Amino acid sequence: MLTRIFPFLAWFRGYGAEKFKLDTVAGVTVALVLIPQSMAYAQLAGLPPYYGLYASFLPPMLASLFGSSRQLATGPVAVVSLMTAASLEPLATAGSEGYIAYAVLLALLVGVFQLSLGVLRLGLVVNFLSHPVVNGFTNAAAIIIATSQLSKMFGVSVDSAEHHYETIVRVVQAAVHYTHWPTLALGALAFAIMFFLRRLNPRIPNVLVAVAVTTCISWAVGFQHDAQVPLDAVRSPEARQAVETFNAATARIAELSAQRTGLSAALDQARQARDFDAANDAEHDIIKVNHDIAVARNAAHEQREALRAMLFAGVPEPGGLLLFPRGEVPPGAQDDGRTWRLKVGNKLLDVTALTAMGGGAVVGAIPKGLPAFAVPSFDLNVVLHLLSYAAIISLLGFMEAISIAKAMAAKTGQRLDPNQELIGQGLANILGALTRSYPTSGSFSRSAVNLQAGAVTGLSSVVTSVMVVIALLFLTPLLYHLPQSVLAAVIMMAVIGLINASGFVHAWKAQRYDGIISVVSFVATLAFAPHLDKGIMVGVVLSLGVFLYKSMRPRVRSLALAEDSALRCAREYSLMECDYVDVVRFDGPLFFANASFLEDQITERMLRKKSLRHIVLVASGINDMDASGEESLSLLISRCRQAGVDVSLSGVNESVMEVLRRTHLLEKIGQDHIFASTEGALRAVHQGAHAQADEKRCPLTTVCYNI
Numbered sequence: 001m002l003t004r005i006f007p008f009l010a011w012f013r014g015y016g017a018e019k020f021k022l023d024t025v026a027g028v029t030v031a032l033v034l035i036p037q038s039m040a041y042a043q044l045a046g047l048p049p050y051y052g053l054y055a056s057f058l059p060p061m062l063a064s065l066f067g068s069s070r071q072l073a074t075g076p077v078a079v080v081s082l083m084t085a086a087s088l089e090p091l092a093t094a095g096s097e098g099y100i101a102y103a104v105l106l107a108l109l110v111g112v113f114q115l116s117l118g119v120l121r122l123g124l125v126v127n128f129l130s131h132p133v134v135n136g137f138t139n140a141a142a143i144i145i146a147t148s149q150l151s152k153m154f155g156v157s158v159d160s161a162e163h164h165y166e167t168i169v170r171v172v173q174a175a176v177h178y179t180h181w182p183t184l185a186l187g188a189l190a191f192a193i194m195f196f197l198r199r200l201n202p203r204i205p206n207v208l209v210a211v212a213v214t215t216c217i218s219w220a221v222g223f224q225h226d227a228q229v230p231l232d233a234v235r236s237p238e239a240r241q242a243v244e245t246f247n248a249a250t251a252r253i254a255e256l257s258a259q260r261t262g263l264s265a266a267l268d269q270a271r272q273a274r275d276f277d278a279a280n281d282a283e284h285d286i287i288k289v290n291h292d293i294a295v296a297r298n299a300a301h302e303q304r305e306a307l308r309a310m311l312f313a314g315v316p317e318p319g320g321l322l323l324f325p326r327g328e329v330p331p332g333a334q335d336d337g338r339t340w341r342l343k344v345g346n347k348l349l350d351v352t353a354l355t356a357m358g359g360g361a362v363v364g365a366i367p368k369g370l371p372a373f374a375v376p377s378f379d380l381n382v383v384l385h386l387l388s389y390a391a392i393i394s395l396l397g398f399m400e401a402i403s404i405a406k407a408m409a410a411k412t413g414q415r416l417d418p419n420q421e422l423i424g425q426g427l428a429n430i431l432g433a434l435t436r437s438y439p440t441s442g443s444f445s446r447s448a449v450n451l452q453a454g455a456v457t458g459l460s461s462v463v464t465s466v467m468v469v470i471a472l473l474f475l476t477p478l479l480y481h482l483p484q485s486v487l488a489a490v491i492m493m494a495v496i497g498l499i500n501a502s503g504f505v506h507a508w509k510a511q512r513y514d515g516i517i518s519v520v521s522f523v524a525t526l527a528f529a530p531h532l533d534k535g536i537m538v539g540v541v542l543s544l545g546v547f548l549y550k551s552m553r554p555r556v557r558s559l560a561l562a563e564d565s566a567l568r569c570a571r572e573y574s575l576m577e578c579d580y581v582d583v584v585r586f587d588g589p590l591f592f593a594n595a596s597f598l599e600d601q602i603t604e605r606m607l608r609k610k611s612l613r614h615i616v617l618v619a620s621g622i623n624d625m626d627a628s629g630e631e632s633l634s635l636l637i638s639r640c641r642q643a644g645v646d647v648s649l650s651g652v653n654e655s656v657m658e659v660l661r662r663t664h665l666l667e668k669i670g671q672d673h674i675f676a677s678t679e680g681a682l683r684a685v686h687q688g689a690h691a692q693a694d695e696k697r698c699p700l701t702t703v704c705y706n707i
Helices: 007-012 017-044 050-054 059-066 078-088 097-119 123-128 131-148 150-154 164-177 181-200 206-221 237-272 276-309 380-412 418-433 444-452 459-479 484-496 502-510 512-528 532-552 595-608 627-642 654-662 665-669 678-689
Strands: 073-075 226-229 322-325 339-342 354-357 441-443 555-561 567-569 581-587 614-618 646-650
Touching: 007 059, 017 050, 017 073, 017 078, 017 206, 017 444, 017 459, 017 484, 050 459, 059 073, 059 418, 059 459, 073 418, 073 444, 073 459, 078 097, 078 131, 078 380, 078 484, 078 532, 097 123, 097 380, 097 418, 123 380, 123 418, 123 532, 131 150, 131 164, 131 380, 131 484, 131 502, 131 512, 131 532, 150 164, 150 181, 150 484, 164 276, 181 206, 181 484, 206 484, 226 322, 237 276, 276 339, 380 418, 380 441, 380 444, 380 532, 441 444, 502 512, 512 532, 555 595, 581 595, 581 678, 595 627, 614 678, 627 646, 627 665, 646 665, 646 678, 654 665
Parallel strands: 581 614, 614 646
Antiparallel strands: 073 441, 226 354, 339 354, 555 567, 555 581
């Protein structure tokens, strides 16, 4: 009982110093990969990089303590990070305080959903996400993730468009206009280091080496080179006008948003008071305000894009002041050799201290110390918006985690409990949310590192969490100069392993409709991005549609004798059918959705075979029967016998036989018409059905081909 509640107690059976050493080495090794990787994934999720460290603090330890896998490494992962960004984008600006609060709330909802499924032993619900759907989604997500990092690799900034491909077009246009070559060079260097070290020796922490080398270079050459300057230092009338117009539009957005909040409150009050006139007026005013906000946002977007496209020279003045002319440097002046740009986000620009960038972007200051424990704040409207995303992230995250755990269990021989794994992942997300974590899951790459490093128990993940704590307490200053393009390279390198084109081929070979579902899920996810939930839902609906179609129209085959002396499908093997006895095999449960289909198939055979005297229904494929199926079978038998065609059943399993007994249909069919095997049924009915028949060679006793 104790080990069911506290699975980690089973670790210490026969545990000794040698196993502890292996777990410690594995835990440290995983931490060396996790620390830089988690910061990259947090950036992918739209959060400040250090939130990746917060998500690597408690979740790995809790998932290992209460999960069933001893080698699964939990923490931030690429697909879940991308889903987090997609779910929060409509609610708040990436990186803002509101956005962070919603990300933490999302982690809590994901954890509650997973824990509930685990406690209720409903781990099988993950089967709603079929393998073709997950394969198509994962491949598309890998491409979306990789391309989403291009702006950081090129050192450009663009606004996100309605569709992901439109955003990529903007990135390419901005990169053609201006690429910060040192940013691209450091990103490419990090990529090259990780690639060659992985080829050279997978045990080397290639991510850590790439991060360490590029961070040292960044610090040595002064990669980040920002300056705070007043608007007067920008010697471009167009730029100054664009700043003023942008600030006016941004202030207008804030004013209108506050007005909309008041109108929404008034609308709620009017509805509660059943004052329909006031409610209609409030709704009309909200529509007008929303239109005005859209106009203001478009104006802000246009000015933001214009400012980002402006390139300036830096001209040092006596006293250390920099002037920023646009275009040619004034006669007699000497520039500093850098190309400068204005940093423009979604907030008002401080005209007394504009940020001018003459270098590349780095991680910057990371708060020192552990995150404070706090319960996420609840907003019912936000919770309702996030529920569907939380369910999808829960299922996707768990499917990824359990797939990895199963792959490792096949090598270690460990027994897995999917419901216990759900409990572990759920607790990791719930308690992680109390320490400012965003949603996490099992990582394939870090789990592989954990296994290769010799991890024996989940204590290795506890050691990993301890290492993250040490990094948060003492090592954060070392990460200040880490280039953003290097984090982008880390993400791009990690998601290469998610691309699996052979999965489409495998699905197609298994069943053509599975291949089609996989491809459609892939295309839909790309087309709907960043609204990734729509791509998944398209795949799920297709899978369920195929399942329902197959259930409604199961295979019904007429059998004849083949070369191997077995009864085979006459149509597939080009065999002749007997004119007097039809051996019909029904492959699937007989229930309300397909009961009429069996009637149609039998009726079609009776109309086609005018000499038919006996039907042997091979029921070995009927594994279940409901009331509609039983009623349909009863009517079918009555109709056939009234038409002079007798009916027998063979291979009836126990569950169906119980239905026949309880409904007294067995008495109607007749015990002498129920046979254990098809061969036994044929021996019993063949002679009587062929009495006075002129058939010289029966396809049920002799191999006869249709030529």
